[in-house]
Amino acid sequence: xxxxxxxxxxxxxxxxxQLGENIGATAxxxxxxxxxxxxxxxxxxxxxNPAADTMSAGAFENGVFATVHSSFxxxxxxxxxxxATTARPRGMQKPVSDLGDALQRLRLAxxxxxxxxxxxxxxxPNEAVALCDLILTYPVDGEFPSLNLAQAVGVFAHGWxxxxxxxxxxxxxxxxxxxxxxxxxxxxxxxxxxxxxRAGFFFPGVKRPVMVQNLRNAMIRAQWTSQEVRTFRGAVKxxxxxRGKARVTRDESEV
Amino acid sequence: xxxxxxxxxxxxxxxxxQLGENIGATAxxxxxxxxxxxxxxxxxxxxxNPAADTMSAGAFENGVFATVHSSFxxxxxxxxxxxATTARPRGMQKPVSDLGDALQRLRLAxxxxxxxxxxxxxxxPNEAVALCDLILTYPVDGEFPSLNLAQAVGVFAHGWxxxxxxxxxxxxxxxxxxxxxxxxxxxxxxxxxxxxxRAGFFFPGVKRPVMVQNLRNAMIRAQWTSQEVRTFRGAVKxxxxxRGKARVTRDESEV
Numbered sequence: 001x002x003x004x005x006x007x008x009x010x011x012x013x014x015x016x017x018q019l020g021e022n023i024g025a026t027a028x029x030x031x032x033x034x035x036x037x038x039x040x041x042x043x044x045x046x047x048x049n050p051a052a053d054t055m056s057a058g059a060f061e062n063g064v065f066a067t068v069h070s071s072f073x074x075x076x077x078x079x080x081x082x083x084a085t086t087a088r089p090r091g092m093q094k095p096v097s098d099l100g101d102a103l104q105r106l107r108l109a110x111x112x113x114x115x116x117x118x119x120x121x122x123x124x125p126n127e128a129v130a131l132c133d134l135i136l137t138y139p140v141d142g143e144f145p146s147l148n149l150a151q152a153v154g155v156f157a158h159g160w161x162x163x164x165x166x167x168x169x170x171x172x173x174x175x176x177x178x179x180x181x182x183x184x185x186x187x188x189x190x191x192x193x194x195x196x197x198r199a200g201f202f203f204p205g206v207k208r209p210v211m212v213q214n215l216r217n218a219m220i221r222a223q224w225t226s227q228e229v230r231t232f233r234g235a236v237k238x239x240x241x242x243r244g245k246a247r248v249t250r251d252e253s254e255v
Numbered sequence: 256x257x258x259x260x261x262x263x264x265x266x267x268x269x270x271x272x273q274l275g276e277n278i279g280a281t282a283x284x285x286x287x288x289x290x291x292x293x294x295x296x297x298x299x300x301x302x303x304n305p306a307a308d309t310m311s312a313g314a315f316e317n318g319v320f321a322t323v324h325s326s327f328x329x330x331x332x333x334x335x336x337x338x339a340t341t342a343r344p345r346g347m348q349k350p351v352s353d354l355g356d357a358l359q360r361l362r363l364a365x366x367x368x369x370x371x372x373x374x375x376x377x378x379x380p381n382e383a384v385a386l387c388d389l390i391l392t393y394p395v396d397g398e399f400p401s402l403n404l405a406q407a408v409g410v411f412a413h414g415w416x417x418x419x420x421x422x423x424x425x426x427x428x429x430x431x432x433x434x435x436x437x438x439x440x441x442x443x444x445x446x447x448x449x450x451x452x453r454a455g456f457f458f459p460g461v462k463r464p465v466m467v468q469n470l471r472n473a474m475i476r477a478q479w480t481s482q483e484v485r486t487f488r489g490a491v492k493x494x495x496x497x498r499g500k501a502r503v504t505r506d507e508s509e510v
Contacts (some may be wrong), residue, residue, distance in 0.1 A: 032401070
């Protein structure tokens with residue numbers, strides 16, 4: 001669970017983005033993962049942009065703050081560490097890293113860092129890359145390397161939330177039923193096996209040990225809860241009683 | 256660099272997806288990261304879908320193979336390990352993991368595994384989650400948890416490519432110039448400092464050692480290449496010669 005806060009997370013810069021849809025989708029996924037400082041360098045269709053609003057799913061009203069800059073230099077003026085994202089090598093003398101390494105660097109000074117994503121048509125111009133400290137690249141397929149702009153931001157944003165310590169959200173814990181004790185499980189096995197024996201399942205009798213072992217091995221893997229043990233024992237009871245009843249019914253019908 | 260191959264990567268299942276745009280964007284990002292087996296359970300607008308084609312950026316013609324299934328059961332019939340993605344706890348007795356753990360499990364048997372993403376309106380129904388082995392969840396902000404469908408797939412797809420060993424693509428290596436030897440760098444420093452001394456920069460002279468140290472410390476951090484050393488020495492030469500020339504010009508104008 002990550003709360004958006006510009007002092008603890010890097011700015012996301014879109015360099016000359018074209019489609020409002022991608023700007024909106026970027027804002028949405030930033031907000032999903034706790035990022036809030038969005039900077040637009042010379043967006044083609046101006047700002048605000050209705051298509052961006054639609055795709056943002058309300059992110060602009062829920063913490064993502066967008067600013068427009070006439071130049072890349074202005075967008076990075078208050079930053080001290082800037083990461084360029086690109087799928088193409090630029091032949092520049094510039095360190096290149098994957099997401100994990102870039103995140104480590106960014107977390108040293110998140111409040112003065114930024115990650116820059118190039119526009120849809122041509123990505124980041126070399127002049128912009130030259131002003132960055134590090135190139136971040138994803139392991140895309142060389143034959144199909146062009147990521148959607150908002151997807152590229154989304155991959156970063158998820159990585160950021162994970163690096164910030166977000167694992168499985170807390171809401172997922174505590175909902176689980178307590179595991180059954182081994183005694184509950186053993187009594188469940190015995191109940192099941194007793195009914196199976198009464199039903200003539202273990203035949204020939206010499207095979208009973210290996211049949212029991214197979215059943216127990218399969219069932220123990222499921223790590224039953226107390227509630228599940230109770231439910232299963234109810235099922236065994238219903239089946240054995242029901243079987244008796246079914247036989248009676250069939251016998252009666254044969255009369 | 257990852258090549259798409261259905262025998263070595265999990266299937267991606269979209270459960271009752273609504274928007275063709277999201278199906279297309281899913282296919283695109285799958286192809287970016289080397290996934291190719293896309294299964295659609297009862298897509299609302301039928302199949303094929305022109306909006307999906309548009310957003311796919313050609314993924315369907317470049318390796319992503321989409322199949323349509325009338326039920327979730329049919330879509331997972333040939334799978335042995337199925338991961339459900341959800342942002343909401345379901346109160347089910349089911350292991351929950353983050354992306355890293357889920358990837359480890361999936362890589363044990365990628366060719367018979369699948370990852371399922373719920374439709375836009377309501378996510379995965381509980382009946383579908385109940386048929387899965389594991390719940391995968393991302394560390395989304397609890398106040399803004401709803402990820403775009405294709406974004407959710409994109410985060411997984413990037414993770415898959417990284418787990419498969421994709422780091423920095425090979426194209427990024429080898430382009431770099433060789434680093435300068437320390438001797439080249441030292442001679443560059445001496446050249447620079449000699450010209451600075453001739454220009455009267457080191458004043459008072461007693462401060463020369465600390466001024467040199469500051470300059471050397473700042474410049475050494477940049478890890479110059481041989482080419483950069485040559486370029487900088489050319490720059491120093493031009494400045495010192497140019498300065499002389501400028502003085503001459505000014506002197507002449509003063510005549």
